[in-house]
Amino acid sequence: xxxxxxxxxxxxxxxxxxxxxxxxxxxxxxxAWISDKIAGIAEGKTPTWWWIALAISxxxxxxxxxxxxxxxxxxxxxxxxxxxxxxxxDITNFVFWIGIGHAGTLISAILCLLRQRWRTSINRAAEAxxxxxxxCAGIFPVVHTGxxxxxxxxxxxxxxxxxxxxxxxxxxxxxxxxxxVSTYGTVxxxxxxxxxxxxxxxxxxxxxxxxxxxxxxxxxxGWTGSNRHWSNYEKAYLILAGLSTPLVLSVHSVxxxxxxxxxxxxxxxxxxPPYFVAGAIFSGFxxxxxxxxxxxxxxxxxxxxxTRHIELMCKVILATGSMVGYAYGMxxxxxxxxxxxxxLYAFQNRAFxxxxxxxxTMITCNVISPHLFWFKWCRTxxxxxxxxxxxxxxxxxxxxxxxxxxSLHRDYLPSSWDYFHPTYVDIMTFVGSFGLFxxxxxxxxxxxxxxxxxxxxxxxxxxxxxxxxxxAKIGGAH
Amino acid sequence: MSTSTAGxxxxxxxxxxxxxxTLHAAELIRDAGYxxxxxxxxxxxxxxxxxxxxxxxxxGWFTFLGGTTGFSLGMLMIWWxxxxxxxxxxxGKPLFSPIxxxxxxxxxxxxxxxxxxxxxxxxxxxxxxxxxxLLKHPRFRNVTHDRIYVxxxxxxxxxxxxxxxxxxxxAGGRHIEIVED
Numbered sequence: 001x002x003x004x005x006x007x008x009x010x011x012x013x014x015x016x017x018x019x020x021x022x023x024x025x026x027x028x029x030x031x032a033w034i035s036d037k038i039a040g041i042a043e044g045k046t047p048t049w050w051w052i053a054l055a056i057s058x059x060x061x062x063x064x065x066x067x068x069x070x071x072x073x074x075x076x077x078x079x080x081x082x083x084x085x086x087x088x089x090d091i092t093n094f095v096f097w098i099g100i101g102h103a104g105t106l107i108s109a110i111l112c113l114l115r116q117r118w119r120t121s122i123n124r125a126a127e128a129x130x131x132x133x134x135x136c137a138g139i140f141p142v143v144h145t146g147x148x149x150x151x152x153x154x155x156x157x158x159x160x161x162x163x164x165x166x167x168x169x170x171x172x173x174x175x176x177x178x179x180x181v182s183t184y185g186t187v188x189x190x191x192x193x194x195x196x197x198x199x200x201x202x203x204x205x206x207x208x209x210x211x212x213x214x215x216x217x218x219x220x221x222g223w224t225g226s227n228r229h230w231s232n233y234e235k236a237y238l239i240l241a242g243l244s245t246p247l248v249l250s251v252h253s254v255x256x257x258x259x260x261x262x263x264x265x266x267x268x269x270x271x272x273p274p275y276f277v278a279g280a281i282f283s284g285f286x287x288x289x290x291x292x293x294x295x296x297x298x299x300x301x302x303x304x305x306x307t308r309h310i311e312l313m314c315k316v317i318l319a320t321g322s323m324v325g326y327a328y329g330m331x332x333x334x335x336x337x338x339x340x341x342x343x344l345y346a347f348q349n350r351a352f353x354x355x356x357x358x359x360x361t362m363i364t365c366n367v368i369s370p371h372l373f374w375f376k377w378c379r380t381x382x383x384x385x386x387x388x389x390x391x392x393x394x395x396x397x398x399x400x401x402x403x404x405x406x407s408l409h410r411d412y413l414p415s416s417w418d419y420f421h422p423t424y425v426d427i428m429t430f431v432g433s434f435g436l437f438x439x440x441x442x443x444x445x446x447x448x449x450x451x452x453x454x455x456x457x458x459x460x461x462x463x464x465x466x467x468x469x470x471x472a473k474i475g476g477a478h
Numbered sequence: 479m480s481t482s483t484a485g486x487x488x489x490x491x492x493x494x495x496x497x498x499x500t501l502h503a504a505e506l507i508r509d510a511g512y513x514x515x516x517x518x519x520x521x522x523x524x525x526x527x528x529x530x531x532x533x534x535x536x537x538g539w540f541t542f543l544g545g546t547t548g549f550s551l552g553m554l555m556i557w558w559x560x561x562x563x564x565x566x567x568x569x570g571k572p573l574f575s576p577i578x579x580x581x582x583x584x585x586x587x588x589x590x591x592x593x594x595x596x597x598x599x600x601x602x603x604x605x606x607x608x609x610x611x612l613l614k615h616p617r618f619r620n621v622t623h624d625r626i627y628v629x630x631x632x633x634x635x636x637x638x639x640x641x642x643x644x645x646x647x648x649a650g651g652r653h654i655e656i657v658e659d
Contacts, residue, residue: 015574031520031624159559167559169566176581183585187592194596198521198622205619222607224613225621227517229603234537236599245539247588254581310638454622458521463497465525471496 024118024302024459028469031457034304035202038451041299043206044447049298054442060435067429068143076146079424084411085420090144092400094432095255097137097282097437098181099276099396101188102248103284104130108191109244111236118312120455121305124199125295126288127192128450132440133287134185136433141177152193173257180254187247191240197223197233198454252280259403266346266407270335273326282320282366285313286392291441293386295450306450307380314379317392321370324399342412350406354419358402365395374437487632488611488659490616490642492651494626497523503628504529505648510645518612518627537598544573544594545587591657611659618657629657 025034071078104126111119130416145151157178159221168175173401201223204216219281223229253273262273289310296305335347350359369391410417444450462469494500497519504517508531517526549593556579562564565573600606612618612629621627628651640655646654 034621035520082556159555165564166566167564169568170556170560170582171568171571171578173581176585179582179585183589186589190592190596194599202520202622205622217608221600222610222613223605223622224602224610224618225518225520227519227523227526227530228532229605230519230522230538231532232535232599234522236535239537239541239595243588243591243595247585250581250584250588254585257581320581320636454521458523463521463523465497465501465523471498473498 001410022306022308023461024306024308025456026306026413028097028462029303030462031460034457034460035206035453036115037201037301037304038449038453038456039202039206041445042447042449050442050446054439057435057438057442059434061439062432062435063428064139064432064436067425067432068139071143071426071429072148074106076144078423080420080422080426082418084416085324085405085408085418087144087408088351088420089401089422089426089430090140091258092397092404093433094137094140094144095276095400095404096397097133097140098184099252099280099283099400100393101137101184101284102252102277102280102289103286103288104128104133105184105188105191105248106281106284107288108195109241110247112241113245117459118309119173120452120459121309122288122292122313122451123455124192124448124452125445125450126284126294127188127195128441128444128448129284129287129291130188131185131192132444133284134181134188135440136437137367138181138185139433140179173254175263177258177316178221180251181412184247184251187240187244191244194237194240194247195452195455196448197221198225199449199452201225202453203449249277252276259407262409264411265340265342266350266403268343269331271330271334275324275331278320278323278327279366279396281397282324282370283393285317285320286389286396288387289313289317289385290393293382293389295445297382299445299450301451304456309384310382311376311379312375315389316384317388318370318373321366321373321392325367325370325458328363329448333426346407346410349410350402353406353410355402355406355409358398359406362395362398362402365391366399369395388454486659487656489629489631489657490637490639490646491612491615491653491655491657492628492649493617493620493653494527494628494651497526497626498512499650500587500626500628501525501529503646503651506645506649507628507630508645510636512630512634512636512642514637516629516634518618518621518629520622520626522626523626536602540594540598540601541591542594544598545591547594548586548588548590549583551590552586556582615655615657617653617655 029037059102079088079090083092104123106122107119107126111123131228142148144150150156153162154160155164155166157168157175168178197220200216200220204213207213207216253276256272256276259267260269262268280419290307293310296302331352332347335343338344349355369388372384372388378388405420409420457463460469461467462471464470466470466472492503494503500517500519500523504526507515508529516528517523519526557574561573567573576601612621612627615623618627628646628649630637630646636642643654
C-alpha cells in the first residue's frame with residue numbers, strides 16, 4: 001500500500017512567512033502513510049519489550065488486587081489510618097488518579113471546542129489514559145469504606161430500593177461524587193468509542209485474519225465513511241465535546257466539595273473548585289507527557305506527535321502550574337486575611353509543621369519545576385520534558401497528600417493529635433494501581449490505533465479542498 | 479433497502495483522489511438532481527455537506543431530549559426519595575431543595591444528554607449495519623485508507639446507466655463500476 005509522496009504544486013496564495021505555522025504532520029506524509037504507520041503499530045509483530053512491560057504491569061496489578069483482597073477480608077485496620085487521620089493515602093490516590101484523567105477530557109473536549117487542531121495527534125491516547133485513570137481512581141473510594149459490600153450493593157451509593165427501604169443521602173457531596181465520577185467514566189467511554197468508530201473501520205478493512213476482521217468489524221458497526229454519516233457524526237462529536245467540557249469542570253469541582261463542604265480548617269475554602277480543576281489538568285498533562293514522550297520514540301511517531309505538540313503541552317503545564325502556584329499563595333493569604341486562628345494554624349502547620357517535607361516537595365515540584373518551561377531549550381529536549389513530567393506527577397500526588405493529611409492530623413482535640421504512617425498495604429496498593437493502569441494502557445496500544453487516524457488525516461493540507469495539496473487549482477478554488 | 483438479491487445492481491461507484499475534485503463532483507451530482515447518492519471518505523471533508531446539499535444535522539434534538547430527561551429525572555428522583563418516600567430530617571434542613579439536588583441532576587443531564595447524542599447519531603445514520611453491498615466491493619476497502627468514492631444508487635429515480643456513468647466520468651471519477659447487492 002505504499003504510495004509516492006504527493007507532488008507539491010506551487011502555493012496558490014502564499015502565506016506570509018511570519019504567519020506560517022509548523023505543520024501538524026511533518027514531511028508532507030500522504031494519507032496512506034498515516035494509516036499504514038498508525039494501524040501498523042497494532043498490526044505488527046508484538047515487540048519483546050511489550051511482553052516484558054506487560055509482565056511487570058500485570059504483576060503490579062495482581063499485587064494491588066492481592067492487597068485489596070487482604071483489606072476486604074481483614075478490615076481497614078491494615079492501612080495506617082486512625083483517628084483523627086481517617087483519610088490518607090486512599091483518598092489521596094483517588095484524587096490523584098481522577099485528576100490525571102482530566103487532561104484526556106481537556107484535550108478531547110475543550111481543545112476541540114477551541115478548534116485547537118493539534119489535539120488530533122494526542123487525543124486518542126489521552127482519552128484512553130482518562131478511562132484507565134478513572135478505573136484506578138474508582139477502586140479507592142470503594143475499598144476505603146471498609147465494608148465494601150455495602151458500597152457496591154445497590155441501594156447504598158446507587159439509588160435502588162433494597163431491603164432497608166432507605167435512599168442515599170443526597171445532601172452529601174460524597175454522593176454527588178458517586179454521580180460525578182460514574183457519569184465521567186461513562187461519558188468518557190462514549191466519547192472515546194465515538195472517536196474510535198472510523199478508525200475501527202480502518203482496522204477492519206486492513207485486517208488479514210478472519211477473527212480480527214470480525215471483531216474490528218463488529219465494533220466498527222458497519223461504518224462506510226458515508227458523508228451523510230460524517231455529517232451526523234461530526235455534529236454528535238461536537239456536542240459530546242460540548243457536554244464533556246462542563247462535565248470535566250464539574251467532576252473535579254465535586255471532588256473538591258468532598259473537602260470544601262466540610263468544616264475542617266484547610267478544607268473549608270471557596271477556592272477549592274477552580275484550584276482543583278487547574279491542578280487536575282496540570283497533573284493530567286504531566287501524565288500525558290510521561291506516556292507520550294517514550295511512546296513517540298518507541299513507535300517512531302515523531303512525524304505525527306511533533307516537537308511542536310510536545311512544546312504546546314509543556315505550555316499547558318506552565319499555564320496550569322502557574323494557576324496552581326497562585327492558588328497555593330492565595331490560600332495562605334486568605335488564611336491570614338480571614339482572621340480565623342484555626343485556619344491560619346492549619347496553614348502554618350502545613351508549611352512548618354511535622355509535614356513540612358511533604359509541603360516543600362509539593363512546592364518544588366508544582367510551583368518551581370513548571371517554570372522551566374518558559375525556556376524553549378527545556379521544552380524541546382525530550383528527556384528533559386519526560387523528567388519534568390514525572391516531577392509534576394510526584395508533586396501532584398503530594399498536593400493531595402498535604403491537603404488531606406495535614407488538615408486532619410491535628411484536629412480540634414490536641415490530645416488526639418498524631419502523625420500518619422503508611423503501612424506496606426497502603427504503599428503496595430498505590431504502587432500496584434500503576435500496574436493496573438499500565439496493563440490497560442499496554443493492551444490499548446497493542447489492539448487499537450493509538451492515534452486518531454481519520455482525525456489526523458483531516459488536519460493535513462491535502463485534506464483541505466481549498467489547498468493546492470488537496471487538489472485545488474491556482475487561486476484557491478476547487 | 480435491506481432485501482438482498484445477489485447479483486442485482488446496487489449502485490454505480492466512482493473513485494476520486496483529491497478532496498477538491500470530490501467537492502466539484504458532489505456539486506455536479508447535486509445540481510443534476512440526484513437524491514439517492516453519497517460520498518464515502520476516509521475523513522470528513524470540509525465543505526462537502528454544502529456541496530452535497532445536506533441540511534444541518536438533527537443530532538442536537540436527541541441531545542436536548544436526553545438532557546432535559548436527565549435533569550427532570552434527577553430532580554424528581556431526589557424530591558420523591560428524600561421528601562415523599564422516606565424522609566431523612568437532618569438538622570432542620572429542608573427535605574428537598576433544588577440547590578442540593580443540583581449537582582446530581584446536573585450530572586444526569588450530561589449523562590443522558592451524551593447517551594441521547596450517541597444513540598441519536600446511531601439512529602439517524604441507521605447504524606449498526608453490518609451488511610452493506612459496498613463493503614463487499616474489493617476496491618471499496620480503500621475508503622478508510624486514502625481513496626474517496628462517489629456512489630449513486632440504481633434506485634435513484636434519475637439513475638440511468640449511461641447518463642450517470644457519463645456524469646461521473648465528466649466529474650473526473652475513475653474506476654467507474656457497478657456494485658452488486
